[in-house]
Amino acid sequence: MDVIVKKNVDYIICSKCDLLMELSCSFVGEQASCPRCQSVLVSNWFEPHKRHNIYAATAMFLLVLSNLFPFINIKLAGISNQILLNQIPYIIMDDGFTILAAFFMLVIQFIPLYCIIIILLLVNPIKIPFQLKLLLARSLFHLRHWIMVEIFMISIFISLFKLTNYGDINLQPSFCPWCLFCILQLRLFQCVDRRWLWESIKPIPNLIQTPITGISGLIQGLRCCPCCTAIVSVYQDKCLRCGIISSARYEYSLQYTLALLMTSLIFYIPANFMPVMITEIFGLEYPANIIEGIILLWNESYYVIAILIFTFSIVIPILKFLSIGWLCWHASGYGNNKCKTMHLLYKVIKFIGRWSMIDVFVILILSSLLKIGKLMNIYPTSGLILFALVVIFTMMAEMNFDPRLIWDRNNIKSRN
Numbered sequence: 001m002d003v004i005v006k007k008n009v010d011y012i013i014c015s016k017c018d019l020l021m022e023l024s025c026s027f028v029g030e031q032a033s034c035p036r037c038q039s040v041l042v043s044n045w046f047e048p049h050k051r052h053n054i055y056a057a058t059a060m061f062l063l064v065l066s067n068l069f070p071f072i073n074i075k076l077a078g079i080s081n082q083i084l085l086n087q088i089p090y091i092i093m094d095d096g097f098t099i100l101a102a103f104f105m106l107v108i109q110f111i112p113l114y115c116i117i118i119i120l121l122l123v124n125p126i127k128i129p130f131q132l133k134l135l136l137a138r139s140l141f142h143l144r145h146w147i148m149v150e151i152f153m154i155s156i157f158i159s160l161f162k163l164t165n166y167g168d169i170n171l172q173p174s175f176c177p178w179c180l181f182c183i184l185q186l187r188l189f190q191c192v193d194r195r196w197l198w199e200s201i202k203p204i205p206n207l208i209q210t211p212i213t214g215i216s217g218l219i220q221g222l223r224c225c226p227c228c229t230a231i232v233s234v235y236q237d238k239c240l241r242c243g244i245i246s247s248a249r250y251e252y253s254l255q256y257t258l259a260l261l262m263t264s265l266i267f268y269i270p271a272n273f274m275p276v277m278i279t280e281i282f283g284l285e286y287p288a289n290i291i292e293g294i295i296l297l298w299n300e301s302y303y304v305i306a307i308l309i310f311t312f313s314i315v316i317p318i319l320k321f322l323s324i325g326w327l328c329w330h331a332s333g334y335g336n337n338k339c340k341t342m343h344l345l346y347k348v349i350k351f352i353g354r355w356s357m358i359d360v361f362v363i364l365i366l367s368s369l370l371k372i373g374k375l376m377n378i379y380p381t382s383g384l385i386l387f388a389l390v391v392i393f394t395m396m397a398e399m400n401f402d403p404r405l406i407w408d409r410n411n412i413k414s415r416n
């Protein structure tokens with residue numbers, strides 16, 4: 001029979017580097033970080049229930065407001081065109097790109113709204129069947145990576161700079177609520193502490209052995225549950241708290257990462273040469289790919305926007321391919337780079353990877369607004385779907401990479 005030694009809640013295993021530590025974050029407003037990889041482990045917020053309720057309810061209200069009123073208006077040669085935020089996916093669908101419209105709706109409206117509702121349901125004493133509660137909490141932490149509201153906000157500002165070249169731009173009543181919604185939802189998700197939320201759903205199970213701090217969990221047969229952060233045995237597939245089935249390391253992590261990276265690379269080559277949008281002026285069509293679009297911006301003296309698009313659409317994807325490949329190489333046991341350096345690289349990729357979606361959103365905004373009869377129209381093309389797929393597949397590659405593999409090399413060295 002197993003002997004219960006110490007409460008699991010006093011200990012934590014870093015989900016990024018596998019270091020086992022005793023938790024010392026007990027004061028309100030304090031944040032505990034991993035001493036080895038500097039990842040944030042827990043945050044003790046002042047009155048978290050109130051904080052979550054205020055942020056979530058206000059963000060939801062602002063999201064509704066931003067959909068009720070006109071968003072942006074453009075006036076070109078006496079003709080005016082005005083759009084609502086929720087009209088953008090319909091316009092994309094009319095152009096024949098239902099997949100792009102669905103993706104847009106998902107990452108800009110549905111997933112953020114779904115996650116906000118889940119937070120409200122979980123932090124308040126609402127009677128929900130326990131199994132459903134577990135399911136909702138699990139989906140929250142999976143889906144929040146796909147929220148791209150802040151990327152869309154920056155895309156709007158870039159589009160506005162470009163649109164001033166075509167006509168007079170007027171920001172409409174729902175623009176301000178939308179910007180406030182972006183800021184609030186960012187703050188809300190920053191305040192949701194995974195460990196605290198799971199603790200409020202179900203208490204953490206007790207440990208079955210005395211953990212040794214300052215060394216890897218794997219060495220002592222323990223692992224961190226990727227969903228609820230509970231410490232479980234490496235021989236136990238199912239977490240006793242959240243019920244998720246996982247293993248000590250993501251299964252076939254390097255194989256999946258490389259396969260997704262290769263798929264992304266296959267899409268990246270045609271995505272750069274195929275047109276991503278067509279500009280129609282007085283019935284004449286001018287297709288442009290990403291590089292041509294950047295050259296056009298540069299020639300029109302939009303140097304900052306040209307540099308931004310070049311960085312996010314060309315430089316970052318290439319750096320991401322090389323960096324993920326390098327991480328896989330290091331994690332396979334090759335190379336002599338320091339684990340800290342490789343972990344920093346992983347963090348940078350994780351942070352900047354999604355931002356390559358800026359160009360996709362800019363084109364979708366331009367094509368939604370610039371529909372001025374026979375005068376001027378902008379349409380997305382299938383090249384844009386390929387480019388969006390490049391970003392999605394590299395994001396999936398990065399998500400499938402297990403950063404603990406970087407640090408596992410230390411365990412092998414210390415054993416030798």
Ligand SMILES: [Zn+2]
Binds near residue numbers: 018034036038039
């Ligand atoms: Zn760590």
Ligand SMILES: [Zn+2]
Binds near residue numbers: 227229230239241243
């Ligand atoms: Zn769990």
